[in-house]
Each structure stands twice: as structure tokens, then as C-alpha cells.
Amino acid sequence: MPSRTPRLLRDSDALRAAMAARAAAEQAERDVFIAAADWAIAHVAGTGDVAGYVIDTGMMLPLAGPGAPEVQEHAVTEFITALGMTQQAGSFYVGHALEACVRLPRVWSRLVKGELTVWQVRRITEDTIPLSAEAADLVDARIAAYAHQVSRTQISNICRVAQEHADPGDAVLRKAREAEHRCFEVWMGQAGFDGTIDISGRLDQPDAADLERAIAALAEQLKKAGSEETLNVRRAKAAGMLARGEQALPLETGGGSEGAAASATQPRSRHLTLYVHLSVDAVTGALGDVARSEASRSPLGIDVIKAWCQTVGTSVTVRPILDLAAERYSDAYEVPELMREQIILRDHTCVFPYCRRPARSCDADHIDPWESGGSTSSSNLAPLCRKHHRHKTHDGWRYKPAGPDQPGVYLWQSPNGVRFRRDRHGTTLLDPPQPDGG
Known part of the structure; x- marks a missing residue:
């Protein structure tokens, strides 16, 4: 049974209330997006000012496309921090608002009138920022009337046609932007209590295919070696083996070509630094307490730590926590x-x-x-x-x-x-x- 008693509304009234709330939320998003553009234009970088950039994987990319003004870096930081955004996500957000306001006036006009949502505008600006001013204007003219229903593939195709028409010999910046869609993130700061870490990424298809083949092969080897764990667990372990350079499992046999193949694979040892909230002896004991890995900065169950320490090839550095409240x-x-x-x-x-x-x-x-x-x-x-x-x-x-x-x-x-x-x-x-x- 539901724990909450719903309000006594007729079905038609409940639907209208939900629709009104949704419309209000979309308008609030528009207001924030418009405010971001207003803020950016009010804080245009002058001579000697440091301009804001989207900083990602070592590349410093302008907030918006050619012809849009540069914005004071400190102003961008203050705005996005007030909204609770990280530096990178917030810089993209302000850049998209500036791009739409300055370089896509027809699309912007439809947003201000309430005919487009913020997400519909942002999926267009993602592709127009690398374009020249002429190409962006062509996209704006061709896409504004049906921006509410255009697909991502259509947006990409329109941008490519506009670029080929306006800038047939200049695709460097666009390629740089496209390259930024490739990523591989290991979320070290968000470990679970069981010691697991989330991983996400976007690779070129050939690289992804190679990675899939390698993981699948190692997972199959683990199964043949006697592992009774599920396929998902074996694949996760295979990824860790790849990180240590283990292209094949060590074989029990000492001679022959199989033994030579195993010895040719020289995996890197696993090193783990632990800041432990208990004595070193407790790591091998049965005490129920927690520790923290330097890599993850998250609490971990002591049983997880014990299992890691017992893994063959793992070197462990245990460092007692300093008195963090002491004044030095x-x-x-x-x-x-x-x-x-x-x-x-x-x-x-x-x-x-x-x-x-x-x-x-x-x-x-x-x-x-x-x-x-x-x-x-x-x-x-x-x-x-x-x-x-x-x-x-x-x-x-x-x-x-x-x-x-x-x-x-x-x-x-x-x-x-x-x-x-x-x-x-x-x-x-x-x-x-x-x-x-x-």
C-alpha cells in the first residue's frame, strides 16, 4: 500500500495540475538560461581580463563560437557556483546560453517566447559552437522553424552541410569539439562501501571493439580456470587484469609454448595505499571497522580490505591516520x-x-x-x-x-x-x- 494518501482530486484536475507544474518548471529553466546569457553579456572580458573557457582534458575551448564575446572568467565562476554547478558543466551551460543568444537569434527568439525548451536549444548549440559565424547563421535560418521536433542526427547533418557551404576548408575547430565527446572516466571519489567504483566512457568504435574482445577473452579464461562467478563479475575482474597488463592468465604448466606465453605476460603488481582508522594488526583480524583507500577517499568495509590484501601480487601500504584536529x-x-x-x-x-x-x-x-x-x-x-x-x-x-x-x-x-x-x-x-x- 502507498504510504502517502493522495489529494482528493478528479482525474482531470490531477492531470491539469501536473501539466501546469511541468509548464512552470520549463519556464523556470528558460528564465535561468536567459539569465545566464544576460550575465555573460553584462560581464564581457575587456583588455587585460582573463576570459572564461571550457576546460576539458587539457584543451581550453571558448565558451561560444566565433563572433560571440569573451566573458570574464571570474564572472562565469560566480554565476555557475551560485547555481550549484561544477566548473566544467557550468561553463558549458553559460557557453550554450551565450551561443544561442548571440549567434542563433531565430532559435533564441522561439525560446524567449516559450516555444522551445532549454534542452531543445542546447542540443543545437552543442553542434553550432565550432562553426564560423556564417555557418552558424545558416543553421539558425534552416533549423529555427522546426527546432522543437528536429532530431540530433538532423542537427548534425544540417551543421555539416552549413559548414561545407560556408567553410569548405576549415574544419579544425569542429574536429577538436568532436574529439571532446570521447572520454573515459573512473569515478575514484565515489566508491561504494563494498569497494566498487563506477566507470563510464565513450570510445571510437575500433577502440571499443578491441576493449570488448580483450575483456570477453579474459572473462572466458576465468571461467575455464574454474571461476564460478557470474559473467558480469568476471568481466569486471577482467578489466582490472587488463589494467595490470595481464593479457592471459598464468598457467600451472611450466614448459612448452603455453608456459612461455604465460611467462611472456608480466603483469604490473597492484599497489594499494590505505589510511586505516584502526591498528595495523586489525587489518588481518576479525574486527568490524572501516578503512579508507587513498585512491577513492571513501569508507570501505574491513572485509573488503582484507580480501584485497590477500590477493596474490598486491602490495599494501598501511598508513595510520594523522590527528586531523591537531594544530600544527x-x-x-x-x-x-x-x-x-x-x-x-x-x-x-x-x-x-x-x-x-x-x-x-x-x-x-x-x-x-x-x-x-x-x-x-x-x-x-x-x-x-x-x-x-x-x-x-x-x-x-x-x-x-x-x-x-x-x-x-x-x-x-x-x-x-x-x-x-x-x-x-x-x-x-x-x-x-x-x-x-x-
Whole structure:
């Protein structure tokens, strides 16, 4: 039985209420998207300003296509952070709004009138950003009238025809954008309690076919070797074997061509660094407790850790947790290694709102600047990635620890006064706007 008693509405009234709510949600999305374009145009980068870019896999791509203005980097960051977006997703969002507003005026007009939804516009802008201004205008003219029903394949075909007509010899930027659709993500920061990690990716078909053949072959070898696990589990294990260079299973036989083939495969050993919240002896005991892998930054069941440690070919480094609440000091500007390790383990990631860059790759920032009398101490240091370190130093972002009894908790304020609370569990928007806009 349902736990909630529904409102006593006639079927027709319930349908109308749902339709009205859906329409209101779509209009709210339009309002946010229009506000993103307005914000971008109001913060056009001038001479000497750092412009915002979409940063992905090492490539710095403009927010929108040729002819669209560049936008101040710090303004992009403030807008998308206020909306709770990550740097990359938010930069794409602002770029799509700017692209539609400036370079696709017919499509934009239909959005403003409520004839198109944001997602319908964004699937067009994804393909038009790499085009020249002339090609983008051709797409806008050809697609605007039926943008509400066009498919992704049709959008792609129209963009290619427009590019061939307007820019027959210039496809470099488009190819760069297309290459960005290829990716392979290992979500190390989101491990489950059972020690599993999600993986996602998009590969060229030949690469995907090669990967599939290799995984399928190793999974079959595991079955022939006596594994009684399901196909899904064997395929998952096969992926790990590939990562260690194991193209074939080691064979029991010592001679012959099979033995030679096995010896030719020299897998890399698995190395695991664990920060354990219990004594080293407890790892091999029966204590019910948790540990944390340096790679995943997530709690793991001790049974999972024990199984990993018992795997042949695995080397394990067990490091006891530092006292994360202890206050350490140095008279020098440079951060001592022990103190840096402490703030890495305390904060896990860059402490800027919504940023998830691992702390080990971040700068150790003096919250109160050293040159203004700030100390090199545990409570005055926090990891900031280079981009957000620059925003804090030059662009008016400010933050402070929440208090001596709350290590790893920070209160942030944007240049325009939007406030956030950031801790190891994520970011909370403080004093969110009221429904009436007050």
C-alpha cells in the first residue's frame, strides 16, 4: 500500500495540475538560461581580463563560437557556483546560453517566447559552437522553424552541410569539439562501501571493439580456470587484469609454448595505499571497522580490505591516520610535508564550493594571506585548485574556517555576497532565495 494518501482530486484536475507544474518548471529553466546569457553579456572580458573557457582534458575551448564575446572568467565562476554547478558543466551551460543568444537569434527568439525548451536549444548549440559565424547563421535560418521536433542526427547533418557551404576548408575547430565527446572516466571519489567504483566512457568504435574482445577473452579464461562467478563479475575482474597488463592468465604448466606465453605476460603488481582508522594488526583480524583507500577517499568495509590484501601480487601500504584536529605550526611560508598531508586527509578535495578536484593535486592556500600576517598552521591552510586559488587571490572570493571545533568546514562568500558552507560532504547554499524572490 502507498504510504502517502493522495489529494482528493478528479482525474482531470490531477492531470491539469501536473501539466501546469511541468509548464512552470520549463519556464523556470528558460528564465535561468536567459539569465545566464544576460550575465555573460553584462560581464564581457575587456583588455587585460582573463576570459572564461571550457576546460576539458587539457584543451581550453571558448565558451561560444566565433563572433560571440569573451566573458570574464571570474564572472562565469560566480554565476555557475551560485547555481550549484561544477566548473566544467557550468561553463558549458553559460557557453550554450551565450551561443544561442548571440549567434542563433531565430532559435533564441522561439525560446524567449516559450516555444522551445532549454534542452531543445542546447542540443543545437552543442553542434553550432565550432562553426564560423556564417555557418552558424545558416543553421539558425534552416533549423529555427522546426527546432522543437528536429532530431540530433538532423542537427548534425544540417551543421555539416552549413559548414561545407560556408567553410569548405576549415574544419579544425569542429574536429577538436568532436574529439571532446570521447572520454573515459573512473569515478575514484565515489566508491561504494563494498569497494566498487563506477566507470563510464565513450570510445571510437575500433577502440571499443578491441576493449570488448580483450575483456570477453579474459572473462572466458576465468571461467575455464574454474571461476564460478557470474559473467558480469568476471568481466569486471577482467578489466582490472587488463589494467595490470595481464593479457592471459598464468598457467600451472611450466614448459612448452603455453608456459612461455604465460611467462611472456608480466603483469604490473597492484599497489594499494590505505589510511586505516584502526591498528595495523586489525587489518588481518576479525574486527568490524572501516578503512579508507587513498585512491577513492571513501569508507570501505574491513572485509573488503582484507580480501584485497590477500590477493596474490598486491602490495599494501598501511598508513595510520594523522590527528586531523591537531594544530600544527611552522615559522616558514613553505608548508611542511606533514602539515600538507594533514590538510589533504582532512579536506579530501579543493574546498571551493562544488569543486571535486583531489586535494593532493591542489595548492596549500594560506586562508589569511602570509603577507598580511597569516600563519602557516593547520587551521589557516586549505587545499585550493589552481583556478579557484586564483579566484580567491584576485577576484574577490573570501572564505574562513567555520570554527576551531569544526575542522574541515569552511564558510565562503562570493564577490556579490552569495554565501556557501563547504565541508567534506559537499556544498550547502546559505540563505537561499525565497520563492517570492525576497
